[in-house]
Amino acid sequence: FLTSPFNEFQAQVSPDGRWIAYASDESGIWEVYVQSFPTPGAKRAVSSGGGSEPQWRGDGKELFYLGADGTLMSVDVEAGASLQVSRRRALFRTPIPISGEMYARRNHYIPSVDGQRFLMNTPEHPQGSITMVVNWRARVAN
Numbered sequence: 001f002l003t004s005p006f007n008e009f010q011a012q013v014s015p016d017g018r019w020i021a022y023a024s025d026e027s028g029i030w031e032v033y034v035q036s037f038p039t040p041g042a043k044r045a046v047s048s049g050g051g052s053e054p055q056w057r058g059d060g061k062e063l064f065y066l067g068a069d070g071t072l073m074s075v076d077v078e079a080g081a082s083l084q085v086s087r088r089r090a091l092f093r094t095p096i097p098i099s100g101e102m103y104a105r106r107n108h109y110i111p112s113v114d115g116q117r118f119l120m121n122t123p124e125h126p127q128g129s130i131t132m133v134v135n136w137r138a139r140v141a142n
Helices: 101-105 136-141
Strands: 008-013 019-024 031-036 043-045 051-056 062-067 071-079 083-085 089-093 109-111 118-120
Touching (some): 008 051, 019 051, 019 062, 062 109
Antiparallel strands (some): 019 031, 031 043, 109 118
């Protein structure tokens, strides 16, 4: 679909099939862009200061993405002859670890159809340790 010297990942087609959101490193950092689909047209940057993992709300009127610091961001979207995008809003800081090459190039969350809840794939104990006790019965008997 896109032919460029940059890396583009995590493409998500809008529910109406007219737009595609994706992450690209063309600015020097990962950002989220939206452009027409299936025929590529003018693109529009959605994130600023870093972004990845775009996901559409079920009705296509809102786009979510992860900011560079792991904050889940939201923009309202109005589709017509062109795509209008509202100001970015920070929803909440996620427990999703933001590190590594393009965050392992996969999505770590998905919004509910109405965009009110999010299912997230996160480590259970991101900074914790595990203690394993072996031969514990011998210790209890003494």
